[in-house]
Amino acid sequence: MRKSFIVDEDFNGSRLDRWFKQKVINLPHSLIEKNIRQNKIKVNKKKIKSSHRLRTGDIVEVFDINKFKPIDNNKKIKYLPKKKEIGSYDKHVLEDNENFIVINKPTGLPVQSGTKSLKNIIDILKNTKYFENSKPFIVHRLDKETSGILIIAKNRKFAQLFTSLFRLRKIHKTYLAIVYGKVNKSIRIMRDNLIYIEKNKKITQKAISNLKIIKTGEDYTFLELNPITGRKHQLRKQLLNIGNPIVGDDKYFLNNIKRIKIRNLMLHAHKIKFMINNVQYNFKANYDSIFEDFFKKNF
DSSP: OEEEEEOOGGGTTOBHHHHHHHHTOOOOHHHHHHHHHTTOEEETTBOOOTTOBOOTTOEEEEESGGGOOOOOGGGSOOOOOOHHHHHGGGGGEEEEOSSEEEEEEOTTOOSSOOSSOOOOHHHHHTTSGGGTTSOOEEOSOOOTTOEEEEEEESSHHHHHHHHHHHHTTOSEEEEEEEEESOOOTTOOEEEEEEEEEETTEEEEEEEEEEEEEEEEOSSEEEEEEEESSOOTTHHHHHHHHTTOOBTTOSSSOOTTSOOOOOSSOSEEEEEEEEEETTEEEEEEOOOOHHHHHHHHHHO
């Protein structure tokens, strides 16, 4: 038995295997590959690969799909926010339009759920009025501990657009940080080869960030930072490398520095700017009261 599907605009540019799992049936990747080899999945009557990029209007034919059982995705527990929590997010919204939303993410809240934290921004936002007729697409991330500007797309088209803009370094971000000690005034650019371990393999990635000293206190320095590359924990690792770890960072610190107990990581995504269709977008997010109080006491 044959079924035909027409690819809609939301999946323009998507891989065939990813589209298949979302729009037809969630099968293991190996089983999708097997069906493709056996000519049971075709695009526009042609045999293709699972990595084939679909276009709007493509016709996907699927044969004998009824005999398969989908993978049970219900095992993944999602966070269900309370009504009061959903309504409280209005104060965090900086921009809301038909294609994306920009929020000032609170510190201590991850973008997605993980093994250590079920509560997350995506599960909260998908229940708000901002995503009544759409769903949230993650286009970049902030660490759980980092506060500030976060962009979330409302459709696949803009999710792909933002992903491209980030990859081409057409989105410019400015962070504020308070670090231990006095930063060397000669440091304007931080260049590092950061080491990561993924699947028991050592990976080295080039990281570049611009650094500007805004104010120097007795024990701390207030910085403006512009990451050029986008590596995991980039700013936190780079500031550790120059001997000035971020206040409140319990992961990247120096044992010879007496750390203070503070609830927040003193790292805030302050500004972001980008251009879409010749329209310039500029957003700024204020840091919270804990950050502000610490700044007033020490500068």
